[in-house]
Amino acid sequence: xxxxxxxxxxxxxxxxxxxxxxxxxxxxxxxxxxxxxxxxxxxxxxxxxxxxxxxxxxxxxxxxxxxxxxxxxxxxxxxxxxxxxxxxxxxxxxxxxxxxxxxxxxxxxxxxxxxxxxxxxxxxxxxxxxxxxxxxxxxxxxxxxxxxxxxxxxxxxxxxxxxxxxxxxxxxxxxxxxxxxxxxxxxxxxxxxxxxxxxxxxxxxxxxxxxxxxxxxxxxxxxxxxxxxxxxxxxxxxxxxxxxxxxxxxxxxxxxxxxxxxxxxxxxxxxxxxxxxxxxxxxxxxxxxxxxxxxxxxxxxxxxxxxxxxxxxxx
Ligand SMILES: NC(=O)c1ccc[n+]([C@@H]2O[C@H](COP(=O)([O-])OP(=O)(O)OC[C@H]3O[C@@H](n4cnc5c(N)ncnc54)[C@H](OP(=O)(O)O)[C@@H]3O)[C@@H](O)[C@H]2O)c1
Numbered sequence: 001x002x003x004x005x006x007x008x009x010x011x012x013x014x015x016x017x018x019x020x021x022x023x024x025x026x027x028x029x030x031x032x033x034x035x036x037x038x039x040x041x042x043x044x045x046x047x048x049x050x051x052x053x054x055x056x057x058x059x060x061x062x063x064x065x066x067x068x069x070x071x072x073x074x075x076x077x078x079x080x081x082x083x084x085x086x087x088x089x090x091x092x093x094x095x096x097x098x099x100x101x102x103x104x105x106x107x108x109x110x111x112x113x114x115x116x117x118x119x120x121x122x123x124x125x126x127x128x129x130x131x132x133x134x135x136x137x138x139x140x141x142x143x144x145x146x147x148x149x150x151x152x153x154x155x156x157x158x159x160x161x162x163x164x165x166x167x168x169x170x171x172x173x174x175x176x177x178x179x180x181x182x183x184x185x186x187x188x189x190x191x192x193x194x195x196x197x198x199x200x201x202x203x204x205x206x207x208x209x210x211x212x213x214x215x216x217x218x219x220x221x222x223x224x225x226x227x228x229x230x231x232x233x234x235x236x237x238x239x240x241x242x243x244x245x246x247x248x249x250x251x252x253x254x255x256x257x258x259x260x261x262x263x264x265x266x267x268x269x270x271x272x273x274x275x276x277x278x279x280x281x282x283x284x285x286x287x288x289x290x291x292x293x294x295x296x297x298x299x300x301x302x303x304x305x306x307x308x309x310x311x312x313x314x315x
Pocket of ligand 1: 010011012013014041042043046064065066084085086087113114115116128153154155157196
């Protein structure tokens with residue numbers, strides 16, 4: 001076995017580009033060229049896992065990360081890790097446990113995915129940014145000093161803000177009918193929506209550094225290269241379908257209410273709290289201008305709304 005860089009959440013929005021980018025970056029590294037890249041999935045048969053399996057110099061393992069122990073990490077000689085955790089109500093318990101196991105296994109460096117910077121505060125009304133806040137607080141304590149970490153705080157991903165628009169375009173092309181367009185964004189407030197692929201690329205650049213100490217303990221704010229508003233999304237849709245959008249609702253969080261109402265176990269109140277996550281964006285606190293200078297120096301995000309919509313329409 002060789003010293004290992006572990007990718008947790010490898011098949012997901014951000015993990016896929018970590019796995020694609022990392023092998024090329026460590027190939028000529030002084031300290032990491034002999035490291036193994038181990039990508040995790042709960043199912044090797046899924047289409048996303050199959051794609052990862054085809055990437056040279058990447059090993060794929062079937063392992064649910066929430067069950068990983070310090071012993072497992074030692075046995076697999078893990079030295080560095082990327083983790084994109086789910087943000088379900090058990091997030092703090094499960095990512096917190098994983099990071100504690102990592103500390104006890106003597107891991108050197110962790111790059112983790114947090115969430116939109118303006119939301120990562122102690123009294124945020126939605127539960128999951130508070131749970132990201134708590135993880136960052138935990139890592140910041142002196143007891144965790146032996147393990148270096150960087151927390152990436154990306155803005156909302158394109159899939160969340162353009163998904164409805166792509167669906168309307170596809171439906172209109174098929175049937176000539178529109179339906180109503182519910183958009184998460186405010187009509188006018190600028191939001192630095194980001195391509196999740198760019199987040200993984202930055203994570204890979206951090207993980208591939210010989211010396212990670214310059215980024216230790218940092219929270220890096222990540223936005224796309226340009227701002228997007230609800231009204232701009234409507235214009236993009238109209239350009240695609242060639243007619244006016246008939247019925248649009250901005251600041252639409254009705255899907256969260258439907259989701260909470262449909263729950264048969266767990267707290268509906270906790271899930272309903274997610275409706276608050278978009279409010280800082282509506283208030284203009286999440287524009288592209290908030291990107292950290294380290295992100296712009298290292299690996300400026302490239303993905304635009306136009307490109308993201310084109311990709312969604314191809315699927
Ligand atoms: N979505 C956004 O707009 C947004 C914006 C900013 C920040 N974030 C943050 O991004 C983080 C997630 O990153 P991501 O979107 O890259 O990940 P993701 O795509 O949601 O998930 C990554 C992978 O984790 C595995 N997974 C999912 N649920 C799991 C569970 N309950 N237990 C164990 N494994 C599970 C799945 O892989 P397998 O099925 O292959 O095992 C999945 O492909 C969250 O913490 C979120 O707060 C999201």
